[in-house]
């Protein structure tokens with residue numbers, strides 16, 4: 001494997017795309033790690049209604065927006081990504097909790 005190149009060290013589209021592919025892999029590894037905790041959360045919560053936790057969601061979004069600003073990223077883009085992720089997680093958790101209750 002070739003060493004990572006800084007943006008300014010990339011001379012071709014292929015150079016840039018190799019770095020984007022490397023970063024996508026790293027991001028997916030982190031999403032997979034986060035997903036493991038969401039699965040665990042679904043095991044800990046006891047009622048499907050607990051899956052949607054508005055206070056926690058707004059706290060996460062607030063943190064993500066601030067971290068984005070600190071990194072000079074677009075905070076609206078970050079919020080959109082996180083809301084999509086969290087909305088998906090809510091349904092995922094609801095499904096796990098409801099199935100467990102039905103099986104009892």
Ligand SMILES: O=C(O)C(=O)C[C@]1(C(=O)O)C=C[C@@H](O)C=C1
Pocket residue numbers: 038041050051052053054056057060085086089090093
């Ligand atoms: O913190 C929780 O309670 C979670 O279940 C995690 C999470 C998230 O993906 O960050 C998902 C659903 C909740 O409504 C809030 C946050």
